Structure formats: structure tokens, C-alpha cells
Amino acid sequence: MFDITGSIVLYKNSPALVKKAIASFLNTKLNVRLYLIDHSPNEDLKFLGEDDRIEYIANPLNPGFGAGHNVAIRKAAEKSKFHAVINPDIYYNEGVIEPxxxxxxxxxxxxxxxxxxxxxxxxxxxxxxxxxxPLDFIVRRFIPFDFIRNKIDNRFELRKSGYNRSFNVPFLSGCFIIFRTSALLKIGAFDENIFMYTEDIDICRRIIDLGYRCMFFPSVSVYHDHERKSFVDFKIFKIYLKSAIYYFNKWGWFFDRGREKINHDTLKQFSALKGAY
Incomplete structure (x- = not known):
């Protein structure tokens, strides 16, 4: 048994960047296991898996972000109570996982x-x-007016919360997220029909539907060397758009009572704040 397992899905990433992500996860006294799922067309990154605590798995067919992590999740199913999904561009100091x-x-x-x-x-x-x-997606991606986007973002991203205390939230980013493994197994892990981009929204919602909480925990922090490729790469943008269409087809477009209730309950946590939503 491990205290925690983790997985990083690779695709032609900078070795220097991935080394920082790997070193961050391994920099602990906990008993850990890290899976590197490499979707690159070659195995140039295989040398990154030389540590005994790492298992390198090559799959050049590249079935997608969630499908890659599912390989690791299935391997970790009976080996740890917790599993971390980590982007290759994440790094952090010692002492993040334990709290x-x-x-x-x-x-x-x-x-x-x-x-x-x-x-x-x-x-x-x-x-x-x-x-x-759907309006959130359209405005935040296509409307050129900052004052409109900012108004949407302030509410959608819960900015008035201050991001300085823990709260229950229905959508956590998949760039760095830790799951209770038993919850993952109950929902069947990531939806492999989503190649990339909305798989984190979908998996959080399915966890909520089982009665679990998705928690933002600002007592510790990690760094994300993030680049929004969907804005500059048309191929990536098409993947993003396809995943959004799949998500709304699955959960509902403009009529989604479940979404309305979950969002309403989330905002109620901040009703006592000055200038609340």
C-alpha cells in the first residue's frame, strides 16, 4: 500500500518542466508511487521514469487526457486511498501533500x-x-469587452471569496487535483469520451452526484506554469469546442436544474460577505 499515488500524462513535453513536476511529487517522506503515462509518438521521455518510485507507461495512440490518467487510476485502485492527477507544468515545495x-x-x-x-x-x-x-463558455472565449468578461469571471470564478479559506465548489481544475480513490472507483474515473478540457468539470459533477464534496483548500499552494493554448492553436481550440459540446449534450444546455441548484448552494456559502454574488 502507498500513502498516495499520482499520475502525469505526457505529450512531447519539455523534459526540464516535467522533471520539476516529478521532483515535487517525490519530495516527501510519504510512501508514494508515480505513473508517467506517455502519449508522445516516441519514448524520448522514458528516461524520466528511472526512479524506483515511478512506473513509465508508453501509449503513442494518445487516447486523451482522462483516458491516460485512467490507466494509472486502475493500477492504483487497490494500492492507495488517494490519487493525485498532476499536469506536467505543476511544481511545488515540500509539505503540500501531507496537509x-x-x-x-x-x-x-x-x-x-x-x-x-x-x-x-x-x-x-x-x-x-x-x-x-453555455453563456459562460461563449462570453469568456469570444466577447472582446473586458468589463463584460470581468463581470462573468468574478462570479464564475468565485473571486469575491478571497480564495483565502476552504469552501465546497463544484468545479476544480484538473491541473492538480487529489481524489479519494474509493470515490473515483464508484464513478468509474474520467469519462473517456472527452479527449481533453471538460473532463475535470464532468468528473467533479459526478462525484458531487454521489454525495461527496469537492473542496478548495488554500492552506497549501502549488505553481502552475500555464499557457492557454486554446487561444493560439486552432487545432487545440477545436478539441476544446468539441469537448464543450459533448459536456453540454451530456448534462444539459440552457435547462439544467441540477446545475442551478449546485451553483446556488455554492454561492450561499458567501452570502455573508460584503458585496456577495
Whole structure:
């Protein structure tokens, strides 16, 4: 048994960047296991798996982000109580994982946890969000007016919360998220029909539907060297659009009572704040 397992899905990534992600996860006294799922067309990154605590798995067919992590999740199913999904562009200091595990142990109904996510310069990335409506997707991607986008973002990204205390939130970013393994197994892990981009929204929602909580936990933080490729690469943008269409076809477009209730209950947590939503 391991204290925690983790997985990183690779695709022609910078070795220097991935080394930082690997070193961050292994920099602990916990008993850990890390799976590197490599979707690159070659095995140039195989040397990154030389540590005994790492298992390297090559799959050049590239079935998608969620499908790659599912390979690791299935391997970890009976080996640990917790599993971390980690982007190759994540890095952090020692002492991040331990408080998160303690948080899980304290509250059995927590299904998944995301710490505070920071840009490399220390600015907060607002990645604890409401469930999106189609309007949220359209405005945040296509409307050129900052005052409109900012109004949407302030609510959608729960910015008025201050991001300085723990709260229950229905959409946590998949760039760095830790799951209770038993919850993952109950929902069947990631939906492999989603190649990339909305798989984190979908999996959080399915965990909530089972009665678990998705928690933002700002007591610890990680760095995310993030680049929004969907804005600059048309091929990536098409993948993003396809995943959004699949998500709304699955859960509902403009009429989704489940979304309305979940978002309403989320915002109620902040009703006492000045200038609440």
C-alpha cells in the first residue's frame, strides 16, 4: 500500500518542466508511487521514469487526457486511498501533500481536493469555479469587452471569496487535483469520451452526484506554469469546442436544474460577505 499515488500524462513535453513536476511529487517522506503515462509518438521521455518510485507507461495512440490518467487510476485502485492527477507544468515545495491527506482523513465525505494554484510569479489562478453555462463558455472565449468578461469571471470564478479559506465548489481544475480513490472507483474515473478540457468539470459533477464534496483548500499552494493554448492553436481550440459540446449534450444546455441548484448552494456559502454574488 502507498500513502498516495499520482499520475502525469505526457505529450512531447519539455523534459526540464516535467522533471520539476516529478521532483515535487517525490519530495516527501510519504510512501508514494508515480505513473508517467506517455502519449508522445516516441519514448524520448522514458528516461524520466528511472526512479524506483515511478512506473513509465508508453501509449503513442494518445487516447486523451482522462483516458491516460485512467490507466494509472486502475493500477492504483487497490494500492492507495488517494490519487493525485498532476499536469506536467505543476511544481511545488515540500509539505503540500501531507496537509491535504490530513484534510481528507478529517472529513470522510470529501471526494476531491484542489489547493491554491499560483502563477510562477505568485499571482492567484482562479480555478475554483461554478458549473458553467453555455453563456459562460461563449462570453469568456469570444466577447472582446473586458468589463463584460470581468463581470462573468468574478462570479464564475468565485473571486469575491478571497480564495483565502476552504469552501465546497463544484468545479476544480484538473491541473492538480487529489481524489479519494474509493470515490473515483464508484464513478468509474474520467469519462473517456472527452479527449481533453471538460473532463475535470464532468468528473467533479459526478462525484458531487454521489454525495461527496469537492473542496478548495488554500492552506497549501502549488505553481502552475500555464499557457492557454486554446487561444493560439486552432487545432487545440477545436478539441476544446468539441469537448464543450459533448459536456453540454451530456448534462444539459440552457435547462439544467441540477446545475442551478449546485451553483446556488455554492454561492450561499458567501452570502455573508460584503458585496456577495
Amino acid at each position: 491535504i491527506i490530513d484534510f481528507f482523513e478529517q472529513y470522510p465525505r470529501i471526494g476531491t481536493v484542489m489547493p491554491k494554484i499560483l502563477y510562477p510569479d505568485g499571482r492567484t489562478q482562479y480555478l475554483a469555479k461554478l458549473l458553467p453555462t
